[in-house]
Amino acid sequence: MTGVDMAEQPSKSTIRRQINDNLRRVYExxxxxxxxxxxxxxxDKLRDKEGRE
Structure with a gap:
């Protein structure tokens, strides 16, 4: 790897959960x-125009 132990890396499900949480936060x-x-x-201009038609 790149000098980081496998035990120190978060699992794929943890990463997915973090991404999901961040996307929800941005959406909200x-x-x-x-x-x-x-x-x-x-x-307002569009509504006015529709009201006249």
Missing amino acids: DALNEEIPDKFKDLL
């Missing part, structure tokens, strides 16, 4: 982010 953070004002303005 993205869901909780505020929508930028620019996008809110665009959505």
